[in-house]
Amino acid sequence: AQRVTQPEKLLSVFKGAPVELKCNYSYSGSPELFWYVQYSRQRLQLLLRHISRESIKGFTADLNKGETSFHLKKPFAQEEDSAMYYCALSRSGGSNYKLTFGKGTLLTVNP
């Protein structure tokens, strides 16, 4: 069975500090990994996916198959980054319909 673990329920940093949101997964095949974000009173939206290998809003995430991790990082956090972040996994091959989500990490960036 596939599983996504986000060990931190809450994460608080100061503006300008680096931030890392942890995500570990278990899956027997080759997964696709995603980060979704939900800002206050907004809908869930895709932040980035590992196959795109792109940086969105200064965030990056590298898939580490050896450690089965997909941590989300940003070198300098901004107040507008405060949101709920969910790591998600799906089967490889582009079938992104059946996403398995972690429980989420609430990031607060303090001024």
Place this chain on the structure above:
Amino acid sequence: GAGVSQTPSNKVTEKGKYVELRCDPISGHTALYWYRQSLGQGPEFLIYFQGTGAADDSGLPNDRFFAVRPEGSVSTLKIQRTERGDSAVYLCASSLNKENTEAFFGQGTRLTVV
């Protein structure tokens, strides 16, 4: 519309009643998904439609839950004999197709069973 629309935004019902939750996907999106998010949890997959057919309903928790998408656009999630444990936010998402495309989520319907 500009995005996935779900109605109602909030629904309070009594235990044992029947409820219907509606999802209007983005126009032209053939793939539609329902997820359920309980308090303190991430979204959990319920069912996936490709066009009019339910391609995967393995996430439906029991036979009280049913979903339809008769014309390949709007979908309705139906819950019979609601229980307090059904209380959650029900999320709908759509994508252009299931292959390598972003899933866009609606705002969700918050269902409370009292």
